[in-house]
Amino acid sequence: MNMNPTTLRSALLGALLPLALQASAQQAPAAQEKGPAAGDAMLHALTVTYPTPYKAMDAAEVKAVLDRVFGYLDRVTPAEVINKTTGAPVADLSRPDPEAVLKPGDFRLTSYEWGVTYSGMLAAGAATGDRRYTDYAVKRHQMLAQLTKTYYPTVHADPQHSAAPIKSFLNPHALDDAGALCHSFLRAKLAGSPVDYTQMISICGDFVTKKEYRLKDGTLARGGPDGKGGFKMRPLQNTLWLDDMFMGVPTMAYLGKTTGDHRYYDDAARQVLQFSKRMFNPKLGIYMHGYVEGLRDHPEFHWARANGWAVMSMVEVLEVLPKDHKDYKAVLEQLRAHIKGLASYQTKEGFWHQLIDRPDTYQETSATAIYTYAIARAVNRGYVDAKMYGPMANLAWDAVASKVTDKGQIEGICVGTGMAFDPAFYSYRPTSVLAAHGYGPTLLAGAEIIEMNKKFRFGLNDSALMYQGQ
Known part of the structure; x- marks a missing residue:
């Protein structure tokens, strides 16, 4: 017509x-x-019919998404200890019981992914004022503190043969066992949590800062001695994984904040700059995933979630690093360079690809959530311009929110991923709603978007989503 x-x-x-x-x-x-x-x-x-909602969500809309995620996680991650044979609850946690285990749920309460989730719960509680989020983290931290008090003497006395519900934390072998959990403990402590974190922070903080393998210049690394005359080959000798910028470095910085010892600040800033010197591609504005000492050429695959751990590490370090620290400006400039690089790869749907610079790979949710959090945090702290980066952070949040199901599960999350030397490995990694890596970042992202959209106004200006003032 x-x-x-x-x-x-x-x-x-x-x-x-x-x-x-x-x-x-x-x-x-x-x-x-x-x-x-x-x-x-x-x-x-x-x-215009946008595939992803094109708007700046208000606090109530964001919280509705977060509430679905919380409801799911609260149902499927019980904070309970049971007898592994009978399944009966273990009421007395003050005495070591070799039969005691954490009641199984969809996710592990002491994995590095759940360290990020505890941080996300704390952030969501602060942003929304809803105590359920804060209590989720505090309740589980309290249980872990009690189990540490009860079982650490046994594990410490006989690391090989002892049994404990949280043995991987009490006897850590990698940053994954300790770093992200420690960061969540330190964040909670600074926020005023009533839990006594002293013993847990001592265990995990000591591992991160003193026991994890390093290259000769002090950079956190993998592939160190295996204790049997050889080297650990996951993946290769003297290898850097970009992931470890987050698994260890924020803990160092927050130890500086909680202890007042500036050596922790120095170590944290040095790690950021040494990882970046080896692994950041300034022409592309993004990081490679792995670096192998001694190779002439390195496997330059720009895996999205690893870049997320890097950008998240930098905003966490800057949160506590004194502004008069000698490396503050260098860390800040590195963060700005990375965010500028990431911005150029955001898709029209608001996501980032599994391999950031390869559009033929799928759009991945956990990395998009981490970028949302880091970019919004950078806007809120004044590290980057709200006019430039606020709209893309809102679009990224809208994309992440579109992946949260009615049940509160999150779709499109890449499963755990090691380092590889070919694109097929990354491109065909499966996704699963049971991949724990996306839940904490989604909570963090939603919390930071609430704060950003309270602080700044974003609305339609001649049909385009734009910054419109304080």
């Missing part, structure tokens, strides 16, 4: 009415010429 220009203009204005009702929305000025409108009038304002 053909419409005359007047009818077309009326229809378009009717379609635009909901936008006009938004106080922050601004449209192109009306034509100054008088008389019948031309046929192309108002075409620039036709309704």
Whole structure:
């Protein structure tokens, strides 16, 4: 059916009415010429069907998404110890019991992914004012503290043969066992949690700062001695994984904050800069995933989640690093360079690809959530310009939110991923709603978006989502 220009203009204005009702929305000025409108009038304002909602969510909308995630996680991660043979609850946690195990759920309460989830719960509680989030982390931290008090003497006395519900934490062998959990303990302590974290922070902080293998220049590394005359080959001798920028470095920085010992700050900043010197590609603005000492060429695959751990590490370090520290400016400039690089790869749906610079790989949720958190945090702290980066952070959050199901599960999360020397490995990694890596970042992202959209106003300006002031 053909419409005359007047009818077309009326229809378009009717379609635009909901936008006009938004106080922050601004449209192109009306034509100054008088008389019948031309046929192309108002075409620039036709309704667009976006695959991802194109808006800045208010706090209530964001919280509704977070509440679904919380409801799911609260149901499937019981904070309970049971007898592994009978399944009966173990009521007395003050005495070591070799039969005691954590009651199984969908996720492990002492994995590095759950260290990030505890941090996300603390952030969501602070942003929303809903104590359920805070209590989730504090309740489980309290249980871990009690188990540490009860079982650490036994594990310490006989690491090989002893049994404990949280043995991987009490006898850590890798940063994955200790770093992210320690970071969550330190964040909670600084936020005023009533849990006594002294013993747990001593165990995990000591491992991260003193026992994890390092290269000769002090950079955290994998592939060190195996204790049997050889080297650990996961993946190769003297290898850097970009992931470890997060698994260890924020813990160092937060130990500086909680102890006042500036040597921790120095170590944290040095790690960021030494990882970046080896692994950041300044032309692309993103990091490679792995680096093997001694190789002439390195496997330069820009895995999305590893880049997420890197950018997240930097915003966490800057959160506590004194501004007068000698390396503060260098860390800040590295963060800005990375965020600028990431910005150029965001897809039209708001996500980032599994291999960031390879559009033929799938759009991945956990990395997108981490970038959302880090970019929004950088906007909120004034590290980057709200006008430039606020809209893309909102689009990224809208993308992440679209992957949260009615049950509160999160789709499109890449499963655990080691380092590889070919693109097929990364490109075909499976995704699963049981991949724990995406839940903490989604909580962190939603919390930071709430804070950003309270601090700054973003709305439609001539149909485009833009910064519109404080």
